[in-house]
Amino acid sequence: MAQITPARALLLLVGGLICLTTASGALIGALFGGAAVALAAAVCSGTAGALAALFFRRRALRHFATAQREAGTRGYAEGIAHGVLLHVAAYEAAVFPRSGPAGVSPEERAARRTLAYRMAALDEVPRLVREAAADTLAMLDAADRTGTEEALAQLAAAVRQEYARP
Structure with a gap:
């Protein structure tokens, strides 16, 4: 058919x-x-x-x-926003590893940080997601666990808002 x-x-x-x-x-x-x-x-x-x-x-x-x-453009922006959230969450897992301080090597932490920053700096990232990612990355660099959790929740909400927009 x-x-x-x-x-x-x-x-x-x-x-x-x-x-x-x-x-x-x-x-x-x-x-x-x-x-x-x-x-x-x-x-x-x-x-x-x-x-x-x-x-x-x-x-x-x-x-x-x-x-x-328009659907392709919107889908691409949604995918980029989800990619930013994924890479920032991976960097967060490297900053605050569940297996203790020896769980992540400094090289891996630096690599995840670089990826998170590069992904958040892409031109295609929507403005709200970029701002929320910048706040989260600043908290991660300061190693503030409670601030990071709040900023990561804000980033997740911004990503959700991006694909919920009509």
């Missing part, structure tokens, strides 16, 4: 509507004037439906393409 793309969905919908319009024209023509009027009404209504479909097809496909681009 062929993949359902916006163009194919539009073609199937319009084809069904043209068939429905043609049948309706034939029924109305048959009710008011017999077979000849039914045939003429069916041809006229089917032709009118096909011409209307051709006229509006380009506009509908342009609308579909715009909506698809």
Whole structure:
């Protein structure tokens, strides 16, 4: 079976509507004037439906393409925001390891810090997420556990708010 793309969905919908319009024209023509009027009404209504479909097809496909681009852009921004949260949380795990101070090497901690800062500095990161990430990273650099937990909760809320936006 062929993949359902916006163009194919539009073609199937319009084809069904043209068939429905043609049948309706034939029924109305048959009710008011017999077979000849039914045939003429069916041809006229089917032709009118096909011409209307051709006229509006380009506009509908342009609308579909715009909506698809916007969805892709928004999805990319959401993914970037989640990536920032992930890397900041990984750096937080290196600053406050659960297995004790010997659980993370200084090189690993520095690598996670670098990744978190690079991810938060990307141009595509939404402004609210960038600000929350900067606050969290400042708290992590100061090794303030309670401040970090609050800042990380703020960052998670900013990321959630980013993908909950209409």
